[in-house]
Amino acid sequence: MTAIKHTLQREVFLPSEERLFSVVHVTKEGKKKKPCFLCTAVTSQKPAQVTLYQVKKSDKSDALKKKTAWPLRQIKLLDAKYIDRDVGDFEIHIDKVYKWVASSVAEKNAFIQSLWKSQQQLLHNQTALESLRLSILPDQVGGTMGGVQGGGPEDDESSNWKALSKKEQSDLELLMSQCDFAISNAELFAGQLTKDLSVLDGANIHSIMGSEDQVIEMMRLLDRGCEEAEQIEKKLREYEIVLETVKDLMDCMKDKDALINIKNKNHRKLLEELEALISKLSLDHTFVKSLLDGDLSTPRGVHECTLAARAILKCHNAEIKPALCKMMAVQDQKKRLTSYKNAFVKRLSHHLNNLFIHQPSSTSSSSSSSHPQQSELKLPTHTSCYKELLPYCELMNWLKIVDVEIFNKLKSVYTTNLSKLFGQQVKDFMNSAKQQLTYKRNNLSANPGSATLSRKLMSANQTSSNSSINKSEGVDRNNAKNSEVNREGEDVFDQIYEQVLTELEVWCVAEQDFCVKFFNLDYTDQQQQLHDDVTNNNNRSSTSDNNSSDSPWVQNVCKMMYELFLSLESELMALEAFGINLNNYNSLCMLVRMSGHVLLTEDVGSFLSKTFATCLVQIKRNFDRFVDSLIQNMRECKTNKKSRLGILQFVHKFEEFARQSEWVFRSTNRRTDLDRAYAKLTSALFTEINRVANESQKSPPEVVHFENYHRIFALLSELKITSLDAVKKEAKKQYQEWMQVYVVAYLGQPLEKVHQFFQGVEARVASGMRMEDVGYQVQFNRQELKRIIKEYSGKEVKKGLELLYKKVDKHLSEEENLLQVVWHSMQDEFIKQYKYIESMINRCYPDSNIYFEFSIEDLLGYFSDIALSH
Missing domain, CATH: 1.20.1050 (Glutathione S-transferase Yfyf (Class Pi); Chain A, domain 2)
Known part of the structure; x- marks a missing residue:
């Protein structure tokens, strides 16, 4: 182990200026991996930093390298495990639990002991130490880990050891400098220090004995101080008793003041509540007078009644606590307000009912002129009626809130009376449009070709050919005139139909905007549904019929507009049928115009969009019928x-x-x-x-x-x-x-015998005979070929072509004028046959000097002369 420590210190820690403190040879628990070393090292710089390292050999070489490092402060728990057993397992809890197995129990114990010393001596950190002690059972203290827990005297001394301070270090150096043999003879130096210490102890004893009187005086002063402290405590207790009495009096005064404040607060809240209640239920006298007797026929009176209605609605909707509603005064005031409200509802509904009934009579209906050319195709406006009714908008909204039943009755009166007027106006408007269409179409039939459209049609009917005038010119001119009349008629219908749709759009949108504002109708939620209905109608119109009942009218705007304009859809469809009776091509104009207006009215008005979409479906059906009729005419x-x-x-x-x-x-x-x-x-x-x-x-x-x-x-x-x-x-x-x-x-083979001759030649060549040898056959010799070719002189060929030209002229129609095109194609085909025969002569009869009497240039001349002569 000493050699390993030396190697680790030299190769691993010395380059980083660290000193190896302890080391243990370990492997990871439960895994068969390469062994490694757990090392603790301390830095040479102050303050010292202790780090736990995992050192392993490199994969590419045997050099030892640091793999993982953990500062010793991060260690949360050191679990020695099974200290009473002879096993090398232990755990270190840092960011996670690391389980290790030491190579021997002695190495494990030495490493843990060294780790504990590092905590005590270098870091002075008790956290890891406590964790270590908790991981060891009480009966294990003083055992194997006794050294770790400070059981041995040597460890006590080492654990109590502290580093010298700078002053102590300087004093020690001064003392050693006064003794020459302090370094050379440590025992003699220690004896000298012992003698000096004995002398100092004696001096200290004599000093203490000499100061006995001062000690006695100090004790006396201390006794006096204790007596004074007792007197102060006694006074403090007396003051405390007096203060307790004052506290009781103050608490009593505080309670009385709190009761007074509560009483005042309650009075103030009651007053505020009553004032708020009176304010909510009070109605000004002028408002009462306006509700009972206000003039609803003048703008000023309507304004005053509107303010009064707004005020009584505010009183009626005021939020009042249920407990206050039980008061008799509150109930009486509510009854009084209800009577005012009912009286005004009756007056207002009666006035508006009269306005709605008399409105149609005050509106002048559209009148068509006796002469269609002088009549103006325009719907009457209702601007004056709108101005008369719009001041009542807020009152209608008020009526809708307070009495929805009467509001619905008034709305029904409005729609019933106005629908008759609108129906008559739409009918007169459509009749005027039909009269103008009939009148202008009759004029066009009498004077065709006077408009600009006729010139455009004549330009469109020009063909690419520049043929001379022939018999078909008169027929084409008549067809052009008829087409010209149709084109002008369609243009007239298109203009009038567009004017009809535009007038209806402006007219209906104006009425819808008025109804939405006057009756406070909300159709925002229905708008998207109607848009989807229109889109579906347009998509299905080209493939299948669409029944308008598939998408029922929603309430509010659409329902009311439908009731007002009951006959609008039928009148539009009648105009469409009238246009188709005039000319089937009018269905094209209607399809284009109505499609454009459907797209425009999707955002402008839901009712009009729905009506136009239904008519568009019918127009599309008529267009499909027209196309089917054209196909049927083809088949018949x-x-x-x-x-x-x-x-x-x-x-x-x-x-x-x-x-x-x-x-x-x-x-x-x-x-x-x-x-x-x-x-x-x-x-x-x-x-x-x-x-x-x-x-x-x-x-x-x-x-x-x-x-x-x-x-x-x-x-x-x-x-x-x-x-x-x-x-x-x-x-x-x-x-x-x-x-x-x-x-x-029809061209066939003008040189028929020559063609037959060479067909026989080709048959012999196909059977295997060489082309050069064909001329030696009796029926295919040169004399026979010359005889056949002499039969086709230039004069005979030209005569045959003239007969062919006459035949082609009889076959082709003068209307399409393709005679010269076909004649040119026949010329190309004849020349192609001529070149084929020349090629066969050159290949099968070389150097025979056999030629036709005419050349290709002669043929071109024949064809050109024949074309020019006719």
């Missing part, structure tokens, strides 16, 4: 056996629908319903084009296909409808494929 389309088909009638209808729809939806982002309609229409359109083309007898099916697909592609390219990009690509593909099928079918 029949072919004409005596004439060419050209552009089919339902393709014209689709073109008209697309142009009108894009014009109407140009300024709105609500295209969901329109895109869905486009999808249904284009799907049916492609299906019915194929059906009609297959049923065609006069026109070739290929022509019906590519002409109508070309018209659809040109329309979609012009309108640039994003949702129909895929349809546009498909229309272009169908148009090109069917035109190519037509070109191949």
